[in-house]
Amino acid sequence: MMKVASLFKFWLMIGFAAGSPLTKVGAPSTHFDYTNPQKWEEHESNCAGQHQSPININTDEVIVTNYPKFIFQNYDLVFPESLENNGHTVELKIDNEDDEDDLPSISGGGLDDRYNFAQLHFHWDEGLLGSEHTINRQKYSAELHVVHYNTKYGSFDNAVPHADGLAVLGILIDLQARDNIAFRHLEQFDKIIDPSRTISDRLQFSVPLVDLLPDSTESFFRYNGSLTTPGCNEDVIWTVFETPIAISVRQLAKFRLLNDENGMPLRKNVRPTQMLHDRVVTYRPDPNPIQSLFSFPSNLPNLFKPFSNEFQQSNF
Numbered sequence: 001m002m003k004v005a006s007l008f009k010f011w012l013m014i015g016f017a018a019g020s021p022l023t024k025v026g027a028p029s030t031h032f033d034y035t036n037p038q039k040w041e042e043h044e045s046n047c048a049g050q051h052q053s054p055i056n057i058n059t060d061e062v063i064v065t066n067y068p069k070f071i072f073q074n075y076d077l078v079f080p081e082s083l084e085n086n087g088h089t090v091e092l093k094i095d096n097e098d099d100e101d102d103l104p105s106i107s108g109g110g111l112d113d114r115y116n117f118a119q120l121h122f123h124w125d126e127g128l129l130g131s132e133h134t135i136n137r138q139k140y141s142a143e144l145h146v147v148h149y150n151t152k153y154g155s156f157d158n159a160v161p162h163a164d165g166l167a168v169l170g171i172l173i174d175l176q177a178r179d180n181i182a183f184r185h186l187e188q189f190d191k192i193i194d195p196s197r198t199i200s201d202r203l204q205f206s207v208p209l210v211d212l213l214p215d216s217t218e219s220f221f222r223y224n225g226s227l228t229t230p231g232c233n234e235d236v237i238w239t240v241f242e243t244p245i246a247i248s249v250r251q252l253a254k255f256r257l258l259n260d261e262n263g264m265p266l267r268k269n270v271r272p273t274q275m276l277h278d279r280v281v282t283y284r285p286d287p288n289p290i291q292s293l294f295s296f297p298s299n300l301p302n303l304f305k306p307f308s309n310e311f312q313q314s315n316f
Contacts, residue, residue, distance in 0.1 A: 032088070032230045033260065037271050040230050047232035052274035053225030054132035054170075055281075057240065062221065062283040067110035070217050074104040075210040084200040085192040087261030088229060089121040089269050092186065095202070104209050106148055106167065109239065110222060110284070115148035115167040117209065118156045123228075124255045125268040131172050132228055132270050133240050135221075140244055141252060142173040144212060145228075163224075165235045171214060176246035182211035183251045194259045214243035218286040223279055228271045242286075 032040060041048035080095040094103065094117065104117040124130035124142040131140035146169040149159035159165035191201040219242040226234040258266045 031261070033262075034269055034271070040232065044230040044232055046226065046234060047230060049226065049232065049234050050275075050277045051225055051234040051279060052232060053228050053236065053238060054134075054271060054273050055223065055225065055276055055279075056134045056137055056273045057221050057281055059136055059283070062281045065110070065222075065282045065284055067222070067282075067284040068108045070109035071107045072104070072210065072213070072217075073107070073114075074102065075213070076208050077102075077104070078206045078208055079104075081203045081206045082200045083186065083188060083192055083203060085189075085195040085258050086199070087195045087259075088266070089123065090186075090189070090192070090255065090258060091119045091121045092203075092207075093119045093200075100151065105151070106169070109220070110282075111167055111237065113164065114151045116151050118147045118149050120144060120146045120209075120212070122255060123270050124252065125270050126256070128175065128249070128252070130252075130268065130270055132273075133170050133172065134273055135172075135240075135242075140172040141175045142247065142255070144171040144173060144245070145169070146171065146209070146212070160233055160235060163235055164237065166227075166233075167237045167239070170238060170240040171212070172241070172244040173247050173252075174244040175252070176248060179248045179251055180246055182207055183247055187251065187254050189254060189257060193257060194263060195261055196263065212245065214241050214245050216243045216286060217241055218288070219243065219284060221281055221283050223281045225279075 032043075082093055082095055084091045084093060100116055105114050106117075107114040122142060122144055123132050128141050129139040131143040133143060134140075148167045148169075149156040150162065150165050150167070153159035153162060153165060156166075185203060185205045185207050188201060188203060191198045221238075221240045221242065223238050224234075225236050225238045226232045227236060256265065256267055260266045
């Protein structure tokens with residue numbers, strides 16, 4: 001059971017955080033690697049900031065809130081999409097961005113503005129525990145980030161310098177025995193293995209973004225943080241959904257076939273969790289949780305542990 005922190009502590013921490021200036025830089029750096037992410041701050045001062053991401057979410061310390069539910073506009077539509085290997089991850093982008101009103105967007109969920117889709121990308125590791133965010137120190141198999149920019153600033157580049165410029169949906173990825181149908185279309189990596197040769201490739205079958213959302217988007221965690229790559233801009237409103245999506249071991253292994261900008265295998269692209277410092281993590285519980293149709297005695301062995309636990313010591 002989550003403990004609700006006192007309102008006094010909540011407002012004290014919010015007031016302290018509001019007094020912390022945010023250092024802004026331009027677009028994220030393009031030349032970096034994951035050999036030693038702790039050294040990023042030697043070249044990008046923001047990476048040593050006090051509001052960095054990812055973080056570990058301690059569910060005993062979150063503040064329960066009553067945010068409204070998210071509104072996903074045009075998430076069910078199909079757009080021309082391309083995959084890009086930028087040397088650090090694989091990105092999915094919508095090719096035609098002429099009419100911003102038609103782009104997928106999010107609002108509600110405690111956001112004050114509407115945010116347009118910019119791109120989505122993935123994070124993974126050499127083994128089977130490659131998420132960037134953790135919940136109670138538990139890592140998941142991978143993580144999907146769906147990046148949006150605040151429409152009041154007109155574009156992604158214009159939004160980056162602002163504290164409310166970006167809103168990123170963090171979607172944890174667990175393992176399942178069967179392939180995820182949505183990910184089958186994203187396995188089109190053959191032409192983007194080496195970013196120095198072919199950067200992007202048009203998807204043969206586009207994927208509606210709704211297919212990549214968790215089954216439930218009702219419950220989520222919220223905090224203010226940063227990009228998880230240099231320049232580590234502290235301008236991101238993070239939403240981490242409590243419900244994960246799933247991927248098969250075979251599909252997860254596909255990501256490790258990609259090469260980085262130096263032509264080396266891109267085995268992992270995970271930044272370690274950062275200190276929370278003076279920030280507060282809020283939590284919106286599902287207001288209508290599905291009640292189990294069955295009840296089990298508490299002394300029964302856990303026969304339904306997450307599939308990924310069976311593979312934690314495996315390597316592919």
